[in-house]
Structure formats: structure tokens, C-alpha cells
């Protein structure tokens with residue numbers, strides 16, 4: 013759930029901080045508007061980054077073909093209403109980074125309700141609600157953990173948080189969960205203090221129609237050819253060739269916006285092979301794991317009103333979730349798991365995941381939980397062959413690979429996406445800005 017927005021970099025209290033004969037065949041499969049037959053650029057992927065790149069190329073009068081492997085736009089920002097009858101964000105839900113995020117203004121200008129996220133917490137300790145003293149201890153521990161990571165990062169230490177954080181009280185594990193699995197989608201030994209330190213702070217907002225809806229609306233009218241995966245990108249000649257099951261597209265340059273895990277597992281073959289350090293960067297800026305276990309309740313069993321948070325104490329186990337309850341008053345609770353436990357639950361299945369959440373809630377809140385529970389669903393972003401995880405961050409020691417990931421190859425293979433943004437990585441806003449900036453670089457390079 014990315015609580016980057018609430019973490020402390022200052023040590024203040026937690027609440028204050030923190031070719032084209034085939035082109036026509038391609039279009040027949042889902043193009044919403046006309047794609048050119050001899051494009052200058054091919055954009056691979058229609059998530060936030062690809063959509064932003066398309067807008068920029070269009071604004072600058074550069075022709076492009078835009079292909080997307082799945083049957084919808086949005087990628088990791090996707091809202092649907094069929095599961096629960098209310099907007100359900102499978103991926104991004106928090107509109108982060110305040111006005112730096114281009115979606116902030118777009119949401120303000122939209123017809124949707126857009127509002128600042130409240131920060132009301134219910135903290136559970138075993139079979140009861142935590143006392144004030146316990147809650148204070150949690151937030152003090154959180155500040156201590158965040159400060160230790162921030163101090164190491166500010167000092168240039170490209171090391172894992174597990175080597176610097178204090179684990180000295182009954183709430184340390186919970187604090188570590190909030191910053192590790194819940195924010196970064198990774199365990200504390202799996203990301204870099206330096207990378208964490210160099211990420212943007214955030215103020216969060218919600219859009220009642222869903223974040224994915226905003227992204228889909230941004231794509232309206234753009235010619236995206238759906239159900240068309242890039243399988244091979246050839247860049248050895250003067251231009252590029254993008255091979256798809258529906259034919260080969262030739263252009264001067266390609267913008268690749270797929271996740272680093274998709275690049276690492278070579279879902280798209282590059283011919284000739286990309287430089288070794290480039291390939292290494294796909295593994296170094298690695299994807300984490302974060303999933304929603306979405307639970308629908310027909311009453312406010314948490315007594316938090318709209319958009320409250322529930323956190324439960326973690327003890328001697330990594331089995332934990334953090335929840336956003338009653339999202340925009342819809343009754344839907346996003347009970348989110350991260351890191352290794354998220355991967356384990358993907359393997360165990362949706363029913364096990366739902367039972368786990370119900371068990372924790374039942375224990376502390378009682379039978380109201382079962383009485384008002386109407387159904388649940390779980391996302392599986394690691395199993396998804398088009399993402400293989402949630403969002404990326406540098407492994408310990410790998411911060412130096414961020415610019416390598418961003419760099420174009422041979423002035424014709426360009427990379428964009430959340431992982432390519434300097435400090436707003438792991439977010440929709442970062443993906444959007446990366447797509448826009450990369451498109452500008454392409455225009456400059458093409459002259």
C-alpha cells in the first residue's frame with residue numbers, strides 16, 4: 013500500500029511525516045483510433061508510462077504504434093466494478109506524491125470525488141484492540157525504524173535495512189512490516205536504505221471511482237492495439253523491428269514500458285542481446301510483492317468511518333496484513349499483504365488468504381466480522397505473466413543500477429516505466445512522468 017507517504021525522513025513523529033502490412037491486422041484487434049502504417053516509434057505497454065508517452069508523442073507530432081499484451085489499458089493501475097459492484101482497484105489505489113503527480117490535477121479536473129486520505133488507525137494486539145500505550149509504542153518503534161533506515165540512506169549506505177534497524181520491543185516487527193512488506197513489497201533484507209532514502213515523500217489522495225479508472229480515462233481516444241504482445245525486439249539495424257504474433261512493426265525507435273521482472277525473465281527477446289550491465293539492471297531493480305485481499309463488508313465493523321486503517325501486531329511471524337477499510341464509503345476493505353507472505357498466499361490461493369484475514373479480524377473484533385462479510389477476492393501480481401510482481405526497488409548494493417536501467421541503448425531502444433523514474437518509482441505518477449520524459453528524449457534523439 014506504499015506508505016512512503018507517511019514515513020519519516022526527518023525523525024519527526026510518524027503522523028507528521030512521513031511494417032507494416034501487418035499494421036492493419038494489428039488494428040483490427042482492438043485499436044480504438046487510427047494507428048499509422050509507418051510509425052516513427054513503437055510503444056510497448058499501455059500502463060501509465062505507455063499512455064503518457066503516447067500523449068507526448070502525439071502532442072509533438074511524432075507518429076507511433078502502441079501495442080499492449082493484455083485486453084485492457086492501465087497495467088498495474090486497473091479498476092473494475094464487476095467483482096463487488098463498486099470500484100475495485102486491483103493495483104494502485106492511493107493517488108500519491110501530491111501535485112507532483114500529474115494525476116493529481118487530472119483527478120481534480122475530473123467529475124469524480126477526489127479527496128485527501130484521512131489517517132485514522134485501529135491497532136489490534138492479539139485478541140483485543142491495542143491500548144493507548146501499545147499504540148504509542150508502535151508509532152515510536154515505527155519512527156525508530158524509519159529513522160535508522162533514513163540515517164543509513166542519507167549517509168550513502170547502500171545496505172539492507174535489516175542491518176541497521178533496532179528490533180528491540182514487542183512492536184518492532186510490526187513497524188518493520190509497515191515499512192518493508194506493506195510499503196516496499198519486500199522483506200527488510202531485500203531492499204536498499206539508499207534507494208528508500210532517495211524516494212519522494214508523499215501526500216495521499218483518493219479518487220472514489222478508482223485510480224485505475226483515472227488512468228483508463230487518460231487513455232481514452234488513444235490508438236492502443238490490445239492483445240498484442242511484443243515477443244522480440246530487433247535493434248541491430250538502422251531502426252528497430254518489434255515482432256508480435258500479429259506481425260512485425262518497423263520503426264525508428266521503441267519505448268519499452270514493461271516491468272523489470274518481465275525484462276528479467278526475457279518475455280521479450282532482444283536481438284542482438286542487450287549490453288550486460290543493462291541486463292543486470294533488470295535484476296538489480298527488482299520487483300517486490302504486494303497484493304490486495306479485498307473484503308466486502310455491509311457495515312462499518314471497524315468503527316472508523318470512511319477510509320480508516322487497520323494494523324495488527326506481528327509477532328514471530330511474517331504473516332501480516334495492513335488494511336484500508338471502507339474505501340470511499342463503499343464497504344470494501346483492502347487487506348494488503350507484502351513480501352514473502354504475499355508470494356506464499358498466491359501459492360496457497362484466495363480461500364486461504366481470505367480465511368487468514370477473517371481469522372485475525374474475528375479474533376479481535378468478534379462475530380460481527382462474519383455477520384457482515386459479503387465476499388472477498390485476492391490479486392496475484394506475481395503470478396501475472398505481464399507483471400511478475402507489484403513495483404520495483406533497488407536490491408541492497410544495487411542503487412547504482414538505477415541510471416543504467418533508465419539509459420537508452422543505441423539511441424533507439426528506450427526504457428520507461430515506474431522503475432525508471434528518479435524518485436517517484438513504484439508509483440503511477442512516476443510511471444507517467446517517466447513515460448512523458450522518455451518520449452521527449454526520443455523526439456530529441458530522432459531530431
Ligand SMILES: Cc1cc2nc3c(=O)[nH]c(=O)nc-3n(C[C@H](O)[C@H](O)[C@H](O)COP(=O)(O)OP(=O)(O)OC[C@H]3O[C@@H](n4cnc5c(N)ncnc54)[C@H](O)[C@@H]3O)c2cc1C
Pocket residue numbers: 013014056057058059060061062079080081082085086087088089102103104105106107108240241242243269270271274279280302303304391393398399401402403428429430431437438439440441443
Ligand atoms: C497491488 C499494487 C498496489 C499499488 N499501489 C499503488 C498506489 O497505491 N499508488 C501508486 O501510485 N502506485 C501503486 N502501485 C504501483 C503502480 O501501479 C505502478 O507503479 C504503475 O501502475 C506502473 O505503471 P507502468 O506503466 O510503469 O507499468 P505497467 O502498469 O506494468 O504497464 C506495462 C504494460 O505492459 C504490458 N505488457 C507486458 N508485457 C508486454 C509485452 N510483451 N508486450 C506488450 N505489452 C506488454 C502490461 O500488460 C502492462 O499493461 C501499486 C501496484 C500494485 C501491483
